[in-house]
Amino acid sequence: MAYVAIADRDHEQPMHEPRSFVTKYIWSQDHKVIAIQYSLTAIAIGLVALVLSLAMRLQLGFPDTLSFITPDQYYQAITLHGMIMVIYLLTAILLGGFGNYLIPLMIGARDMVFPYMNMLSYWVYLLSVLVLCSSFFITGGPTGAGWTLYPPQVILPGTPGSDGGIVLMLLSLVLFIVAFTMGGLNYVTTVLQARCRGMTMMRMPLSVWGIFVATILGLLAFPALLVACIMLLLDSVLGTSFFMPALLSMGEVSEHTGGSPILFQHLFWFFGHPEVYIVALPAFGIISDLVSVHARKNIFGYRMMVWAILIIGGISFIVWAHHMYVSGMNPYFSFFFATTTLIIAIPTALKVYNWVLTLWRGDIHMTVPMLFVIGFIFTFINGGITGLFLGNVVVDMPLSDTYFVVGHFHMVMGVSPILVIFGAIYHWYPKITGRMLNDRLGRIHFWATLFGTYAIYLPMHYLGILGLPRRYYTMGDTSFIPDSAQVMNAGISVAALFVSLVQLIFLFNLFWSRTHGKPSGSNPWKATTLEWQTPQTPPKHGNWGPDLPLVYRWAYDYSVPGAAQDYIPQTMAPEDVPTSDASYHGGEGEHS
């Protein structure tokens, strides 16, 4: 393995190895520790959101027998479940967790470029989570306005949590945005400035590309949420009228005049749609790497994959109003946004084709990460195609407030990224801990999760077409909803319980394998990328020992004809590649 000496590079900062427990694991500036802190916090708060969804499912499935939550609590659960899952779990774990762990290791850096700010980012994130949780314990409880926090109902007295809960929710979001900005500046600057020698942008693994572009989206889109949060906070605390119209509330004229609730919706979705891709792009990148490693084949169309990430990132800023077809927008606006929505499906579909073509005639190893990859591809196609339905105005109008939408976005934005996160954890756990996760438990976890989630979300599409309205506490006696719909609702709830219980297997596996798993060695999957070439596993502080790695090739040299092994690490010089016959030409293009 070749390294380049860095002793002569005078700007190289001395690595202050942390000595005490506190500086090593608590106030740590090491990107790997921060990544794990981010991930564990995100998983913990995600479990809270999972329990909230179970409370809702029990209410919906068995409205007469199990009435242990009130309508107010139902709305609080629905709000917190959505907000936590989208922002405090998915965004935090994909960027704060995987971004932090993978970026420096995959581009050959010792750490993020601003380690202190990175540490602050985690602690502010933790604070935002704690502020959010504190709203459970105040009088009136957390806000129950729905995760979109639409005014005017969000601060009107009839909504649960309209006095204290909403203020804590907005404060927590502001803190989260501050934390994300500190982390995000780090990720982007690190990718731009701290790549090791030989690591051109186009030699970066697609995981880094996905996280990189998603972070840029986040940096530009989260300000819209910040603007909306600050102004809503002023409306609710100071009684200003940015968004709040003049209205009668509980028989009295409210103090607000003339504000525009639609303005809030525009701001919210100007953030909210890029947010979908802030979650999706890292997932796309990670899937690309996983599919390539476990099919022992270079990723099909690497350049197209990079371009697709960039194009999706760009277009994601001009599709936001497709969430607002039912808000009474000018139909010409709707026409524009429907068009852009359908256009963004093109680069996305291209990525799906490329994953499938990477599998085509690959040497597919049915490892647990590969199972999750294939599960993801199926689920993403499912959720993506119903997205094409809903992107059309005339189809969206009748379906918008039904379970069809719930089914769609849980498939595309819930199950799909979660499958990627699971796959990625099974894939990188050996690097993080030095031990493999248990294979048998992993397979049980995969099949149960996959079939379980399909049992939850596929029937929801059918219920939506029946016209079952979403956001309802109970369906009651409605003539157009047949009794069979209630049977199906009960079935969905049972499946939801089952899937939630199965996750305990995964949690057990995470903790048990930490000490009892099979030792993995440094490169159990025989992968080419830099994180698998570290001198120690798990990587020590500073990642690379005395010398930074030197990169000679792109990240996808799998099954190169003529090479003795079916993978060539990025750090291997062309003249060092062991060959099996004469057809290998030192990497001059024949193997593409």
Add this chain to the structure above:
Amino acid sequence: MSFLSKITEKPWEHAGEIEGLHDRLENGYSANRTGLFLFLAVVSSLFTLFMITYYTRSQFPDWEVLADPRILWVNTAVLVLASVALQMASNAAKQNKTSAMRNSLIAGGVLTLAFIAGQLIAWDQMVKAGYYAADNPANAFFYLFTGLHALHLLGGMWFLVSLGFRMKQTGAKDKVLHSVSLCAIYWHYLLIVWLALFTLLLRT
């Protein structure tokens, strides 16, 4: 190498060492510069969205145009001077004139605090004239814009003061001198933001 030619590279065609690629990255200070420009992009996004929101909201019938306090003109002049002082500090730092740099930095800091004090006086005048935030969105936006802009300046002041402490401890090293030029960029940027906000406030 342009962005377009960079992303049309075929990375699989050539394996081997690439010479000269990292000369740009060798400069250890460029990370701070890149970080600053990224941050300015984020702040631009924030203020642009605020201004679009302001414009949209001002089209509604309940909008009442407010008479902006005269002192804002004085404050603007003070902020221009602060920006000039920071630029002089940056120039002095490049020529290694440490004492001139220190004086300009102090002048810049004092002028910035004077600007913020002036904005507080403007708030006071507004309140005394009966323009409360809850009464009209135009008033609310006035407090919001001036307040947020001042907060960004205070963030800059925090950096400036910590820079002063670092200079005292370690002396005027290259890295510190480089930070002075970054401060100047940030001040110019906030001056531009203020001019844009002020124009918008005056026009409606």
